[in-house]
Amino acid sequence: MWIRSAGERDLTQIQSLLVETWHDTYDGLYGVEKVDAITADWHAVPKLKERLNRPQSEFVVADNGEAILGVAFASTKDGRAVHLHQLYVRPAAQGQGVGAALLAEIEDCFPEARLFRLEVEPENGKAVGFYQRSGFKEVGKTENCGTADSGVPALIFEKAIR
Numbered sequence: 001m002w003i004r005s006a007g008e009r010d011l012t013q014i015q016s017l018l019v020e021t022w023h024d025t026y027d028g029l030y031g032v033e034k035v036d037a038i039t040a041d042w043h044a045v046p047k048l049k050e051r052l053n054r055p056q057s058e059f060v061v062a063d064n065g066e067a068i069l070g071v072a073f074a075s076t077k078d079g080r081a082v083h084l085h086q087l088y089v090r091p092a093a094q095g096q097g098v099g100a101a102l103l104a105e106i107e108d109c110f111p112e113a114r115l116f117r118l119e120v121e122p123e124n125g126k127a128v129g130f131y132q133r134s135g136f137k138e139v140g141k142t143e144n145c146g147t148a149d150s151g152v153p154a155l156i157f158e159k160a161i162r
């Protein structure tokens with residue numbers, strides 16, 4: 001497996017990975033219908049495509065030569081504080097180091113960064129455990145994860161580095 005930048009040819013596979021992983025992770029919390037609605041909006045190929053040329057951002061995938069196993073996307077405004085918007089590993093590939101490899105790559109991609117920040121669903125114990133294990137600490141809460149009116153609650157986690 002290697003970690004590389006996402007390209008246009010990957011977008012359909014990234015979309016299906018996100019839809020599959022979102023249903024696996026959130027159906028039990030939000031219900032299938034809400035997950036369908038969110039994922040149809042946030043993970044549409046044109047939205048994913050906008051990220052490819054976004055300045056001060058990194059969009060990376062874990063690729064084993066046969067399939068994309070995971071995806072991560074992060075961006076910064078000032079180079080110092082980096083927001084990790086997405087880190088998703090296909091259910092069948094979880095627990096095998098893919099998430100850790102993607103997170104390490106994202107951290108390496110922003111050499112000036114002093115702080116990494118992300119939002120995580122409080123009931124998503126798998127992700128909360130992973131981030132705590134990776135050195136993140138809870139610093140606050142939001143009621144609208146992702147977009148201003150999403151109605152999706154989240155904990156805000158941060159990790160200071162360097």
Ligand SMILES: CC(C)(COP(=O)(O)OP(=O)(O)OC[C@H]1O[C@@H](n2cnc3c(N)ncnc32)[C@H](O)[C@@H]1OP(=O)(O)O)[C@@H](O)C(=O)NCCC(=O)NCCS
Nearest residue numbers: 087088089094095096097098099100120126127129130133
């Ligand atoms: C959360 C997620 C990204 C973690 O990726 P992963 O590939 O499964 O995790 P890894 O195998 O790389 O684990 C890395 C380390 O975290 C630890 N870890 C993983 N899950 C953990 C958990 N629930 N609790 C505690 N530690 C955990 C592993 O034991 C490993 O530690 P080690 O280095 O000491 O062996 C992945 O499970 C996932 O995509 N989940 C569903 C989607 C999701 O919730 N994404 C985050 C949205 S904010």
